[in-house]
Amino acid sequence: MKKICFPDNKKFVFTIVDDTDDSFLENTKPIYDFLFEHGILITKTIWVYPPRDRESKGHSLQHQGYRSFILDIKNKGYEIALHNVGSGSYFRKEILKGLEEYKNLLGEYPNIHxxxxxxxDSIYGGFKRFSFPFSFLIKLLHPVYAQKYEGEIPGSPHFWGDIHKKLIKYSRNYETDQLNTIKFNPYMPYIDKSKEQYSNYWFSATFAPNQWMFNKIVTPRAVDNLEQEGGVCILYTHLGYYMKNGKIDQGFIEKIKYISQKNNGWFVPVSTVLDFLMENNAGNIVIPRIVKLKLELLYLFVRFKYRRILKIDDYTFKKSNEYSS
Ligand SMILES: [Zn+2]
Structure with missing residues (x-):
């Protein structure tokens, strides 16, 4: 792979998509203070409304202190993105209202959902992330992936695909356990013809949903390789899990310090990275079907490996003491 010349003579990229599950003001602000101190700007997803299902928890824009915190990190250069308007089942009218509320409070619509x-109301969610026959396999592996996902189905009460197409530039799909995300998927950001009607560009991420996986994947050696390869890491995680008894995960602290002392790293939010990559590769890259199938197979294997073999994905993590206490 040809090395990319990043702005300001930077040699590699490290950034994060922070999924807002379990994120409260108290357990999230210290993490962002720490990241800011180390010059690492990332993308934080948010909910406009509080969770309405029993499985999820976290603050939303309705919480005043949390809202001020979100505005504060936005002013500092962090990107804010959408994680559906809330957790649970949302209907078109509520979603449109939520997006307007998002814009009124943050001054702009999200670029990433x-x-x-x-x-x-997920868009091409669950088993639809895969093509046949993998879509079938994923339904077996993750039964919840087989339930209804209708954000992009016109006529469904959850439909908002038309608005998604209009507002949202980037969506996430296939994930890898390699730190260097772009080595796994050199096409990103790409167009997926099968999802083109209600989406625009797609990107891949490094699958590290919790601190167990973060600490396994983000090793000094992997970071050195990322640097040497001139790579791009877009890591997907839930920073809302990383504080326990008032302390940020020690592994996370050490790894972020290790990354941040590399002066040649470009630590900017996901949209900044993707906009740059798009300019660099002239954009409008349609991912070939054969490449898609390869990425799907690899992604499926990663999901299987961490759920069934290593048992450190969220399925096991969320049943552990580290999560519940
Ligand atoms: Zn989530």
Whole structure:
């Protein structure tokens, strides 16, 4: 792979998509203070409304202190993105209202939307992330992936695909356990013809949903390789899990310090990275079907490996003491 010349003579990229699950003012602000101190700007997803299902928890824009915190990090250069307007089942009218509220409070619409796991208003969510026959396999592996996902189905009460197409520039799909995300998917940001009607550009991420996986994947050696390869890491995680008993995960602290002392790293939010990559590769890259199938197979294997073999994905993590206490 040809090395990319990043702005300001930077040699590699490290950034994060922070999924807002379990994020409260108290357990999130210290993490962002720490990241800011180390010059690492990332993308934080948010909910406009509080969770209405029993499975999820976290603050939303309705919480005054949390809202001020979100505005504060936005002013500092962090990107704010959408994680559906809330957790649970949302209907078109509520979603449109939520997006307007988002704009009124933050001054602009989101550029990135990430589906929250089981929302019926997800766009090309669940098993639809895969093509046949993998879509079939994923239904077996993750039964919740087989339920209804209708954000892009006209006529469904959860439909908002038309607005998604209009407002949202980037969506996330296939994930890898390599730190260097772009080595896994050199096409990003790309167009997926099968999802073109209600989406624009797609990107991949490094699958590290919790601190167990973060600490396994983000090793000094992997970071050195990322630097040497001139790579791009877009890591996907839930920073809302990383504080326990008032302390940020020690592994996370050490790794972020290790990354941040590399002066040649470009630590900017996801949209900044993707906009740059798009300019660099002239944009409008349609991902070939054969490449898609390869990425799907690899992604499926990663999901299987961390759920069934290593058992450190969220399925196991969320049943552990580290999560519940
Ligand atoms: Zn989520």
């Amino acid at each position: 990430i589906n929250h796991s089981y929302n019926a």
